[in-house]
Amino acid sequence: MEVYLSENAFIGLLVSTIEVYQRECFGILLGHRESERTLVDFVVPYQSAKRKFQEVHMDWQRGQRVEEAVHAASRWELVGDYHSHPMYGEKRGTTRLSNVDLDDFRDGGTSILVAINDGHRRQRWGYVKGGLIAGSINGYLIRLAAYHKNGNAVLRVPLVCPYAVGFTAKTKGPTPVEVRPE
Secondary structure (H helix, E strand, C coil), X not given: CEEEECHHHHHHXXXXXXXXXCCCCEEEEEEEECCCEEEEEEEXXXXXXXXXXXXXXXXXXXXXXXXXXXXXXXXXXXXXXXXXXXXXXXXCCCCCCCHHHHHCCCCCCEEEEEEEEECCCCCCCEEECCCEEEEEECCEEEEEEEEEEECCEEEEECEECHHHHCCCCCCCCCEEECXXXX
């Protein structure tokens, strides 16, 4: 399984993460699923999400309305969601899933996690060991990771974005992530 990000999706992830920096963002991923890859064409941030420094809450009834509208008004599928882990004080944002993140994962779902931290140096966008993408923009260091749930297993899967990184070689495949027994 791999997750491919379009130019629109990549820019949308950056903008929605930077806009609310020092609070978490949350939104949905629109695109198409294939047997061995998920194509993410657009991201849509939830405007009504209640954002805090280390958590974000969404009214799931509103989420259901959005999901129904996507099915009725477009050719895109809801392929997953995304959220950010921002730096807070000295605590750096990471791309590791929290226990709450693991609890909220849907079967067959895909999620992109964006870690955003203050940065003092410029870093070119590139692939990082473990299938992540990292780089800097406007004084922020950003790392993106994709996760997919298959049964009880949540795997970090390679994230591919030729727009950001170019057509360079990708890094190694899925990395298992611990999931608590249900």
